[in-house]
Amino acid sequence: MAPRSKKPVDATSSPVSMADLARELGVSMTTISRALSDHHSIGPATKQKVLKLAKKLNYQPNHLAAALRKGQSKLIGVIVPYIEGRFFATVVHGIETAASKAGFNVIICQSSEDVAQERKNVETLLSAQVAGILVSLSRATNDFRHFEKVRKRGIPLVFFDRVLESDTVNAVVLNDYDGGYQVTRHLLEQGCRRIGHFAGPQHLNIYRNRRQGYLDALASYELPADEQLIVYSDMTLENGATSMRQLLALPDGGVDAVFSAGDTAALGALQLLKSQGVLVPQQVALAGFSNETFTAITEPMLTSVDQRCEEMGQAAVRLFLELVESQDSAFLQRQVILQPRLFIRESSLQGTPVIDTITEQSSEVSC
Amino acid sequence: MAPRSKKPVDATSSPVSMADLARELGVSMTTISRALSDHHSIGPATKQKVLKLAKKLNYQPNHLAAALRKGQSKLIGVIVPYIEGRFFATVVHGIETAASKAGFNVIICQSSEDVAQERKNVETLLSAQVAGILVSLSRATNDFRHFEKVRKRGIPLVFFDRVLESDTVNAVVLNDYDGGYQVTRHLLEQGCRRIGHFAGPQHLNIYRNRRQGYLDALASYELPADEQLIVYSDMTLENGATSMRQLLALPDGGVDAVFSAGDTAALGALQLLKSQGVLVPQQVALAGFSNETFTAITEPMLTSVDQRCEEMGQAAVRLFLELVESQDSAFLQRQVILQPRLFIRESSLQGTPVIDTITEQSSEVSC
DNA sequence: TTGTACGCGTTATCAA
DNA sequence: TTGATAACGCGTACAA
Numbered sequence: 001m002a003p004r005s006k007k008p009v010d011a012t013s014s015p016v017s018m019a020d021l022a023r024e025l026g027v028s029m030t031t032i033s034r035a036l037s038d039h040h041s042i043g044p045a046t047k048q049k050v051l052k053l054a055k056k057l058n059y060q061p062n063h064l065a066a067a068l069r070k071g072q073s074k075l076i077g078v079i080v081p082y083i084e085g086r087f088f089a090t091v092v093h094g095i096e097t098a099a100s101k102a103g104f105n106v107i108i109c110q111s112s113e114d115v116a117q118e119r120k121n122v123e124t125l126l127s128a129q130v131a132g133i134l135v136s137l138s139r140a141t142n143d144f145r146h147f148e149k150v151r152k153r154g155i156p157l158v159f160f161d162r163v164l165e166s167d168t169v170n171a172v173v174l175n176d177y178d179g180g181y182q183v184t185r186h187l188l189e190q191g192c193r194r195i196g197h198f199a200g201p202q203h204l205n206i207y208r209n210r211r212q213g214y215l216d217a218l219a220s221y222e223l224p225a226d227e228q229l230i231v232y233s234d235m236t237l238e239n240g241a242t243s244m245r246q247l248l249a250l251p252d253g254g255v256d257a258v259f260s261a262g263d264t265a266a267l268g269a270l271q272l273l274k275s276q277g278v279l280v281p282q283q284v285a286l287a288g289f290s291n292e293t294f295t296a297i298t299e300p301m302l303t304s305v306d307q308r309c310e311e312m313g314q315a316a317v318r319l320f321l322e323l324v325e326s327q328d329s330a331f332l333q334r335q336v337i338l339q340p341r342l343f344i345r346e347s348s349l350q351g352t353p354v355i356d357t358i359t360e361q362s363s364e365v366s367c
Numbered sequence: 368m369a370p371r372s373k374k375p376v377d378a379t380s381s382p383v384s385m386a387d388l389a390r391e392l393g394v395s396m397t398t399i400s401r402a403l404s405d406h407h408s409i410g411p412a413t414k415q416k417v418l419k420l421a422k423k424l425n426y427q428p429n430h431l432a433a434a435l436r437k438g439q440s441k442l443i444g445v446i447v448p449y450i451e452g453r454f455f456a457t458v459v460h461g462i463e464t465a466a467s468k469a470g471f472n473v474i475i476c477q478s479s480e481d482v483a484q485e486r487k488n489v490e491t492l493l494s495a496q497v498a499g500i501l502v503s504l505s506r507a508t509n510d511f512r513h514f515e516k517v518r519k520r521g522i523p524l525v526f527f528d529r530v531l532e533s534d535t536v537n538a539v540v541l542n543d544y545d546g547g548y549q550v551t552r553h554l555l556e557q558g559c560r561r562i563g564h565f566a567g568p569q570h571l572n573i574y575r576n577r578r579q580g581y582l583d584a585l586a587s588y589e590l591p592a593d594e595q596l597i598v599y600s601d602m603t604l605e606n607g608a609t610s611m612r613q614l615l616a617l618p619d620g621g622v623d624a625v626f627s628a629g630d631t632a633a634l635g636a637l638q639l640l641k642s643q644g645v646l647v648p649q650q651v652a653l654a655g656f657s658n659e660t661f662t663a664i665t666e667p668m669l670t671s672v673d674q675r676c677e678e679m680g681q682a683a684v685r686l687f688l689e690l691v692e693s694q695d696s697a698f699l700q701r702q703v704i705l706q707p708r709l710f711i712r713e714s715s716l717q718g719t720p721v722i723d724t725i726t727e728q729s730s731e732v733s734c
Numbered sequence: 735t736t737g738t739a740c741g742c743g744t745t746a747t748c749a750a
Numbered sequence: 751t752t753g754a755t756a757a758c759g760c761g762t763a764c765a766a
Contacts, residue, residue: 012521015493017743028753033745041751058516063494064435065743068758073431075474075495083463084677089456096450096475105495107442107472108463126382127430128442128472149425154379267664294661297634310451384759395737400761408735432759435742 016059024053036061067129076320077125079109079118079135081162086293087309088136091160094313095134102321104131111138119146132156132320137163139204156323160316165205170323172315172336176206179305179340180213183259183287186303186342188221190350192257192285196229196247198240198269200261210261210289229255233265240268248276256284257348263288263295263304270298270347286347300346308338383426392420403428434496443687444492446476446485446502448529453660454676455503458527461680462501469688471498478505486513499523499687504530523690527683532572537690539682539703543573546672546707547580550626550654553670553709555588557717559624559652563596563614565607565636567628577628577656596622600632607635615643623651624715630655630662630671637665637714653714667713675705 018036022029027046034042035050053059067073076099080088096106107128111118118138125133126149133150137159144164150157159171187195197214200207215225228250231243240260248254260266266288273280280286280300288295291306315336326332385399392399394413401409402417420426434440443466447455463473474495478485485505492500493516500517504526511531517524526538554562564581567574582592595617598610607627615621627633633655640647647653647667655662658673682703693699 013519015520019743029744030746030753031751034752037745043751046751060490061494062435062496062743064431064440064496065758066745068429068431068435068742068760069744069746071758082460083450084453084457084460086451086453090451092475093449093451093477096477100476105474105476105491108459108475109467109472110460110463123427124472127428129429129431152380153382294664297661297664299666386759396760397737397762398735401736404761410735413735429759432742433761435744435758436760436762438742 015062016057017062018059020057021050021053021059024057025049071129073129073131074104075107075128075130076104076317077107077109077121077128077130077133079111079121079125079133081111081113081136081138083108083110087161087290087307090309091136091313091316094310095317096313098314098317102317104317113139115140115143122146122150126150126153126155130155131324132158134158134160134316134320136161156320158316158319158323160312161206163205167335168333170319170332170334172312172319172338174206174307174312174338174340176209176340177213177216179289179307179342180210180259180261181217182213182340182342183289183303183305184214184217185220186344187257187259187285187287187348188217188223190257190281190285190348192350193221193223194229194252194255194257196231196255196258198231198233198235198243198258198260198262198265200233200235202232207261214259228252233261235260235262235265237264237268237271240265241272244269244272248278254284258284258286260286260288263290263292263302266302266304267294267298270302281347281350285350291341291343295343295345298347303345303348304343306341306343308341311338382429383424384429385426387424388417388420388426391424392416438496440496440498441471442474442495442497443471443684444474444476444488444495444497444500446478446488446492446500448478448480448503448505450475450477454528454657454674457676458503458680458683461677462684463680465681465684469684471684480506482507482510489513489517493517493520493522497522498691499525501525501527501683501687503528523687525683525686525690527679528573530572534702535700537686537699537701539679539686539705541573541674541679542704542706543576544580544583546656546674546709547577547626547628548584549580549707549709550656550670550672551581551584552587553711554624554626554652554654554715555584555590557624557648557652557715559717560588560590561596561619561622561624563598563622563625565600565602565610565625565627565629565632566597567600567602569599574628581626595619600628602627602629602632604631604635604638607632608639611636611639615645621651625651625653627653627655630657630659630669633669633671634661634665637669648714648717652717658708658710662710662712665714670712670715671710673708673710675708678705 018029018032021032031046032050035047063074078095083089083092099106109121111121115138118141132155147157159169161173163171163173184195199211202208218225231246233239233243258269260269266286270280270286273284278284287303289305291304295302295304319334319336323332385396388399389396398413399417402414430441445462450456450459466473476488478488482505485508499522514524524537526536528540530538530540551562566578569575585592598613600606600610625636627636633653637647637653640651645651654670656672658671662669662671686701686703690699
């Protein structure tokens, strides 16, 4: 029988700690710590020795211990209503990429559009000792005490997309107003004069702003607002179809264009128009909002407004980093407003067909 | 001048710890610990007192400290090639939901299809002292030493979707073979006999298996494999179109159906067929793979195979939890194979048009 | 049932 | 430039 080796290869070896390195080299742990953290008070020779041994023994720093000691972890908590679906997935992509570049890791939580869950998420993240929290509110949130706790603890808090209606918070949002304005202007420039609008739930800032942009664009052409042309909708596919049917049935001969505050409802409208034999864009021009993937696949392809999802994630992280560095982050309040981008496609072009034209580059504005 | 209150509301208060509770109640920290962790050795009266005070003072447990003490955190690390895009976003959704239910938080990392980044991700997660790692390999990964470290440390490791070709790992995968088989059988049952196939890169197990399923389904109808009918493709939209053109130009009169190993290429084929005036499904039936969102939007809607993204995430977490509970997790190796689901839509129906028919419920198999 | 004392791995403060 | 020591907040073996 072969003698058992002292370190069987299959055994689970405990991780190498700073104490192990110290013992091996016959120096104090302080020295090890200094060598590893690039401290100034250390001889270059010892430093090299330590680093070499660390590599050799495969030393893994224990972030938990460091965070406990420093009272400051390298974790960012993110709360979204849900993660699947293009918008939030892409925002999270932007967040993770930017955070990673700055040496932070990202913990994901989903509120599932539920306030109670959102509250729980906040508790969990605080317990995990995150360095900051980025959050897009659940649809049901209308009470904000759980975020007060975060502020009280002095932890940077950044809202994005779905934000608190207040200027005493840090937030990154899209300029929905301008999106609505741009797309309506575009329809007007195509010659449309009776432009309908599918408006989303008006208690949400994003839909309110898109509607206002629509109204102001009309006003810029000296067209009066006509409430008949505005259909309030929950933005689903089915609702898009019924809303379209409603506009077609108007006594004054319907509409010559529709701006839907959401792509899905626009798709519903498109399907209805096609089933009724109405030509898009010749008889009715169509535009949506969100630049969903499918807008480039429909026939005709759908004009839409891009929400700059990835930039939104990056901006949220940038704002978080500023708060971390600023002394009195609890009192600094900044809003970052991203400019939307209009993607003009076939569904709104009554003139020469151009594909995937993008309006001028727009830049980020903060105030 | 009003006297300054001792606790200004705007100040950032330090979190309440167990020591604070102990001091306030005049008991030891042990008692506090026991009360909070539902230990048996504690009087119901003191327990209630502690819990009440904890609630009143807004005590927040420090998970970091607990994790450090126990050498076991409540964090699961997840590594994906990228998070945006339907597949991984939905898998991550499944993972987060299941993990949260089991009291775990999820740290997300993206490898960006890069081995070096993947290695870094592993290091980061180990440093964060995660309880386990769930990973879908980057496309470029062909060296696995970085995962050996994880095993050596005795940390549960679960692969999903893109896995290591080996049976000595824990993995959750889709039965791609069966997906290819099912969809091809369906086309055969529709009466098609010259069925083309867009095959993906054959060094990836998923595409190899889909192709084999296709071949075996043909064989079950005693149809010989015809290499002319198989086009090797990178599965892009453009490639789908050119591949389709190639099949149409075959000397023997083209094909009467195509099974594409990816939806995007199927879409490319569909667009080409329509532009050439070829009727789908009457002249050429079409089916894809992945059940992308747009398959329900094209005209005609695309038949496709669903990959059970969410179930995959759930299964990965379940497997992780089993490994945590099992004593010798380092030696337990399990594979979970999910059954795909065929979504039959207009593009493959040469008989009566049925919409969104689903084949029989399929269940999870493990071996 | 309750309390004492120590250690998890790291960093900060002080003294040498 | 280095080292000894305390502390971060929590859990647990042991003693009371």
